[in-house]
Amino acid sequence: MPNYHRPITKNNPFAIVFVCLGNICRSPTGEGLLLHKVKEKGLASYFYIDSAGTAAYHVGEPANSKSQATANNHGVHLPSKARQFEYADFNEFDLILAMDAENYKNIKALDRNNRFEDKVKMMREFDPTPEDGNVPDPYYGGLQGFENVYQIINRSCDALLDELTPLIEDD
């Protein structure tokens, strides 16, 4: 059984943070998509969902306009305001999902004593077709890259929710 498995209740919601580099493209897409999915299923009160970036370049910014347009085409709103991932997040969250190997390495570098190793996973561990395991950085490319990112994160979030939903219990 994966080590982050525990009973999920309204009093003890499962906290997930998606992490990319800038917190304006990939991780806001994860946050907005998973929020949308849990609301659609009536499970919003069992989850706390957030996103962050390992870099600080875009702190305070909303999601990138191409990420927003792509999500909106699918009826999904991206509510994020960029912030940098910080050490306190290791305690705050049950699951820390890195979008690529570089983000994973940057997160792990903050956990010098490996106290939180079990909480840090790659987003595409949940993707049924993980390819090289990275969600590619769409920032410098065209809309097709943003759509590709959306599809990867969409199917990964579906698989993640399928794994977590059976852990939900009533208080």
Ligand code: 4NP
């Ligand atoms: P994200 O994309 O990590 O998916 O938010 C990027 C956003 C900004 C930059 C790189 C990637 N940047 O170099 O500013």
